[in-house]
Each structure stands twice: as structure tokens, then as C-alpha cells.
Amino acid sequence: MGTFTAKTSSNYFRVKNNEAFEAWCESLGVEYRHQIHRPEAGSGTFYAISAITEEGTWPVATLDLDTGEVDEVFSFLDALAAHLDPRDVVILLEAGNEKSFVSAEAVAVHADKPNISINLADILDKAREAYGADAVITAPDGY
Numbered sequence: 001m002g003t004f005t006a007k008t009s010s011n012y013f014r015v016k017n018n019e020a021f022e023a024w025c026e027s028l029g030v031e032y033r034h035q036i037h038r039p040e041a042g043s044g045t046f047y048a049i050s051a052i053t054e055e056g057t058w059p060v061a062t063l064d065l066d067t068g069e070v071d072e073v074f075s076f077l078d079a080l081a082a083h084l085d086p087r088d089v090v091i092l093l094e095a096g097n098e099k100s101f102v103s104a105e106a107v108a109v110h111a112d113k114p115n116i117s118i119n120l121a122d123i124l125d126k127a128r129e130a131y132g133a134d135a136v137i138t139a140p141d142g143y
Contacts, residue, residue, distance in 0.1 A: 006056040006096025012046035014085035021083045028059045084111035
């Protein structure tokens with residue numbers, strides 16, 4: 001069995017409190033970039049994030065820095081939503097592989113509304129819908 005490794009990124013979005021958001025990112029190993037102006041959205045501080053965890057995935061737990069043990073398991077999406085400016089939607093992308101098995105997911109996160117997600121396996125349903133019940137469509141390995 002191999003090790004799953006991923007790459008992550010997001011679009012640019014605004015948050016309620018810049019200092020609190022930056023501290024939160026730093027505490028989780030989430031890298032952030034910011035810009036002061038986005039032509040499509042106006043002025044303000046806009047952030048884009050990516051995970052810099054060992055596996056490259058969005059974090060799901062905090063660690064005790066002294067022991068290296070899991071301190072708290074949490075929902076990254078819920079915690080991120082709590083920071084968001086309610087005018088903006090974050091699109092989180094994650095793509096990775098374990099040996100030759102590839103996976104990818106995109107999630108839209110809003111401060112006040114349910115998350116929306118799609119993944120590569122969704123192509124199976126779309127292909128069945130487009131090509132009909134008679135078409136032979138097998139799932140890729142790992143799905």
C-alpha cells in the first residue's frame with residue numbers, strides 16, 4: 001500500500017477578521033496568500049489558501065506540539081466557514097494519488113449555507129446519463 005499525497009488550492013475570498021484568520025491558518029499548517037484588490041469583486045483583503053501538511057491534504061486535526069499526539073479532531077470546512085465573509089464563497093480544490101489511483105474533489109464553502117461538492121467519480125453518473133443504460137461504463141480502479 002502506498003502513501004496518499006495531494007495538492008490543494010482555493011480561489012480568493014474575504015474573511016470577517018484578517019488577524020484571526022491568519023493565526024488560524026498558521027496554527028493548522030495552511031498557507032495563505034492575500035491581495036488587496038480583485039478586479040471581479042472589488043477592494044478588501046482577499047485570501048487564497050493551500051495546505052502544507054505532510055500529506056498535502058486539508059487538515060482534520062490539531063496536534064499537541066510537545067507530544068505530537070492528536071489534540072483535537074475537527075471539521076476543516078466548518079471551521080473555515082466560521083471565518084468567511086458571508087458575501088464570498090470559497091472553492092477548495094484537492095487532487096492526489098496513492099500509487100496509480102487518482103482522486104480529486106472540489107468543495108464550495110459558504111458562511112451560512114450548506115457545502116456543495118463534486119469529485120472525479122461524479123463522471124460515472126454523468127456518463128451514464130449522457131450515454132444511456134446500454135453503454136458499458138466501468139469504474140476506474142479505486143472507485
